[in-house]
Amino acid sequence: MKKKNILLYTLGLSLSLGLYSCDNFLDLEPISMITIDNAYVTGSQLEAALTGTYESFQSSDYYVWDHVLFQDVRSDNHYAGGDNPEIFQIDALNINPTNGRVFNAWSNIYNAIAKANLVLERAPAITDPALTEQRRAQIMGEAAFLRAYHYYNLVKLWGGVPLVLETVKSADPAVVRVPRATEQEVYAQIIADLEFALDNRLPDTYGSDASVNKARATKGAANALLATVYAQMPTPNYNKVLEHANAVINSSAGYRLLENYDHLYDGNHYNNDESIMEVQYLGSNEGNWGPQMHLPPSLSGDTWRKFTTPSHDLVNAFDAEGDEIRKNATMVFEAVPWADEYWSNQTGSQVPFAYKWRNASGWASADRPYIFRLADIILLKAEALNELNRPTEAAQEVNRVRSRVSLEDVPQTTAASQTQMRTVILKERRLELAQEGRRWDDLVRYGVAREVMNNLNETDLRTGQRVNYNVTDADLLLPIPQQEINRNPTLEQNPL
Incomplete structure (x- = not known):
């Protein structure tokens, strides 16, 4: 992923106001008596704010559906379908800065970060005796994980982005115009947040209730994200990928592959042993509109x-x-x-x-979309082993995933070749994780996005002509939303 020029960026008044917009997850009465200073003084209020931070997974269009558009439709896995010109742009890799889905993703993710910042800022000052120090630490660990996850999605979509690490208390342009950080700086902050979360804060489980353990940040989720981050960053650290993938695989939470692959999606086996973290849609007024x-x-x-x-x-x-x-x-x-x-x-x-x-x-x-599940992490471990020149061991991990779906083991001659195993692992991730928001990242990480997309043999039946995606390096990142540039004319656009 290419480096970007760094110029000043303004988050805009809408995002700063979003810091105080808690949607429908806080019911603090009487409203006339609530201020930003007295709304977060009890343990129960802090818990409500944390619940609101998790709620972004359900209310944000990006986490409901757009992550599939920017990963699977943008890649070789899916076509746009439907009749929406903005999604046609994503499919054709000809995405304009005015594309509403791009703006919504940017805004939704930053709004989720604002919620996490609020929890992290307020938690240390609460003196409510009902809030134990252990629970305070856990809450801060959960919020740090969530902030890291959201920043990970930003940096892999846009490259260097503004790092906003505290609540915005003024609409003064000097305050809200935050400079873009480099990709390396954003990744460093993500890693710092996750290490903070793991440092005696997040548990392996919160007890025996799977609907809680799969809904909230745990050590397993933090290690899964760290393994993913160390693989995806501009200069991967595969020793760290291996370390954190093993931490997930060997976790006392007892993650294991389901014997029946179809059970992952049949609607009857959510919060299962393979799930590390998933969005907890309940249906009805807490439902997922994506399937429709x-x-x-x-x-x-x-x-x-x-x-x-x-x-x-x-x-x-x-x-x-x-x-x-x-x-x-x-x-x-x-x-x-x-x-x-x-x-x-x-x-x-x-x-x-x-x-x-x-x-x-x-x-x-x-x-429910999976945020992380074990097969993804096993295949990341295989990737790390292969990049560390241990292809035979990598093949053993791939075989764990293949055997579940009754496929033969990787041939020994293939398993002996690091180059061939790269192809095997990328293919295996595609077949295992299609429609789960992974494909574009995989193509970029492997350095083959341009090659794969430009070599596709797809015919538009309306014209009888082969589709020419004409992918360049500029297409590896999304354009900065034009609405954001309009708020700050000094903000340089990503190459188009």
Whole structure:
């Protein structure tokens, strides 16, 4: 990932006001008596603020759905589908600075960071005797993890971004215009937050209730994020990736691969042993609207054209591997009443649909995206071992994941080659994690995003012409939202 020129950046008044907007998770009465100084003086108020910080996973469009657009639709895994010009831009890797999905992602993630900052700032000053020192430390560890996770998503999408580490108390431009940090500085802050969280603050579990342990930051989640960060940063540290991946795999939390891959997505096995952390959608008024966007008419109950259509290249990758188990868990084919520019010009033809979220429930699904699960971390461990020139050991980790879906072990001749194992691991991550918001990062990390996208053989059936993605280095990062540049004309745009 290329380095960026660093100029001043203003977060804008909307973000500074967002520091005080706690959506619907705080019910502090009487409202007329509440100020920023007296709203966070008890342990229960701090707990409510922390709950609001977690709530960003459910309320933010980025964590509901856009992370799939910027990872799977942007890559070779899925087409845009649907009828939204802004998502067509993402699919074509021709994303404008005025794209609303780009602005929403930026704003939503910074709003989540603002909530975490508020908890971290207020927690040390609370003197409520009902708040034990152990719980205070845990709360701060949870908030630090959440801030780190959000900054990780920012830095891998945009490169260097403004580091805002405390609440903004003024709308003065001199205060809100925060300079962009470098990628290295952002990654350093992420690592510092995670080390802070792990330093006697986060537990392995919060008890025996899986719905709590999988919903909240734990040592397992922090180590999973650290393994991911050390792999994705501009200069990877694979010794650290291995260290933190092993910490997850050997955790006393007892993570293990489910025997049945389909159970990860069937809606009946959430908060399972493979899950490290997941968004806790409950349905009804606490539901996930994402499944309604991509499920076929027979499952969604409506007949408009759906989004996030699996690509020919992804289908071919499953078929070439003979990977029926993961293919059938990842997509479902159905005849549709619309024409599709990649699958058929005729209505009534079979088209694949994204299938890892399977219950639309009228825009109020209980289907849950995984934030981290064990197979992802096992494959990161394999990647680390291979990059440390231990390809045979890397193959053993890959085989753990392949055996679950009844695929043969990696051939010994392949396992002896570091170069060949790179190809094997990247392919295995694609088949294992499709529609889980990992693919674009993997292509960038492996240094093959341009090659893979420009070598795709996709035909637009409306014209009969091959699609030319024409990916350059400038496409590896998203453009800074134009709305943010308008607030600060000195902010230089990422190369377009």
